[in-house]
Amino acid sequence: MRVGLSIGGGVSAMERLEPRDLAADGFASVFMACYEDEMRWHAQTAADFARSCQSAGLEVFVVPIGYGRVFDPDPSTESLYVREHSRNWQVDSRGRRVPKACPNNPAFLEWFSSNMRTLAWLVECSGFLWDEPALYFARGAWACRCEWCQRHFFAERQHQLPLELDSDVARFRRDTLLMFLLAAAAAIQAVDRRLLSVVMPLSTASSREAGLAADTLGPVAESSATDALSVYVPWQTQGRDMEVALTTAAEDARAATRKNHKPVVLWIGGSPHPRDKLLEALTVARRADVQHLVIAGHQTLTASAAYERFRPALARAIAQASRPR
Numbered sequence: 575m576r577v578g579l580s581i582g583g584g585v586s587a588m589e590r591l592e593p594r595d596l597a598a599d600g601f602a603s604v605f606m607a608c609y610e611d612e613m614r615w616h617a618q619t620a621a622d623f624a625r626s627c628q629s630a631g632l633e634v635f636v637v638p639i640g641y642g643r644v645f646d647p648d649p650s651t652e653s654l655y656v657r658e659h660s661r662n663w664q665v666d667s668r669g670r671r672v673p674k675a676c677p678n679n680p681a682f683l684e685w686f687s688s689n690m691r692t693l694a695w696l697v698e699c700s701g702f703l704w705d706e707p708a709l710y711f712a713r714g715a716w717a718c719r720c721e722w723c724q725r726h727f728f729a730e731r732q733h734q735l736p737l738e739l740d741s742d743v744a745r746f747r748r749d750t751l752l753m754f755l756l757a758a759a760a761a762i763q764a765v766d767r768r769l770l771s772v773v774m775p776l777s778t779a780s781s782r783e784a785g786l787a788a789d790t791l792g793p794v795a796e797s798s799a800t801d802a803l804s805v806y807v808p809w810q811t812q813g814r815d816m817e818v819a820l821t822t823a824a825e826d827a828r829a830a831t832r833k834n835h836k837p838v839v840l841w842i843g844g845s846p847h848p849r850d851k852l853l854e855a856l857t858v859a860r861r862a863d864v865q866h867l868v869i870a871g872h873q874t875l876t877a878s879a880a881y882e883r884f885r886p887a888l889a890r891a892i893a894q895a896s897r898p899r
């Protein structure tokens with residue numbers, strides 16, 4: 575099993591971390607968050623950090639954050655594009671514009687693809703991770719009903735886009751995201767065909783809440799936009815048993831990718847605090863035959879005050895988990 579670290583926190587985190595230390599602790603990969611608003615001025619810092627990660631033997635993945643806020647696990651993320659282009663915002667079922675760009679809007683798509691090409695060109699990496707792409711959904715209101723979405727829907731189904739979120743609309747919203755992922759993958763692979771497109775769909779529970787069709791893993795795994803499937807296991811926030819949640823997620827992801835043998839990347843949240851059971855989770859993941867486990871824990875792990883004391887134990891656990899079977 576390979577163990578990766580997700581580095582949120584943007585440029586300031588990159589400046590604080592020493593890639594050689596991460597490699598010495600046994601990490602094999604890093605997933606570095608690249609924020610739209612930071613990349614305008616600090617793309618070089620990200621590029622330098624990626625290069626030193628690669629020299630230290632770490633595999634690098636870019637995680638674009640912001641960029642119209644279609645990939646948006648954290649709704650507080652800023653996007654200058656969104657601030658400046660309210661005409662390209664999604665429109666919800668009550669007719670209100672919501673501050674997220676619509677992935678069916680051609681002007682946004684063009685801007686997004688061009689930014690991803692630039693990022694792929696600047697930052698040497700193995701691939702990009704598309705983190706939880708989603709359309710707006712809250713308190714029963716759903717997006718998107720902008721003019722472009724209405725046109726797309728009508729062209730495909732020869733009737734108007736309904737106001738109710740029925741199964742047809744749920745499928746349309748899911749297909750919209752799949753089409754967007756195809757454009758995203760095409761953008762980076764236009765720069766380098768070998769760049770991997772790793773897709774992290776919304777967790778099953780949150781996608782039901784987000785009004786998407788029930789099975790999100792299957793269609794994402796089958797899409798040609800997906801070279802590797804990524805699954806987050808939020809056992810802590812769901813109040814689930816770690817071992818059960820991790821093992822089930824590994825099985826579900828494997829089932830979804832069985833036909834096409836795509837690699838799976840599993841994510842867990844982690845911190846030095848015993849309640850996060852990080853050391854145990856490494857053992858459980860290895861037993862569940864996980865090939866690549868990423869610890870989503872820059873703020874909670876590497877930036878935490880207890881990290882230095884925790885490092886030796888973590889390094890031992892990673893070494894154990896990374897042993898060839």
Ligand SMILES: [Zn+2]
Pocket residue numbers: 664665676677678679718719720721722723724
């Ligand atoms: Zn739209």
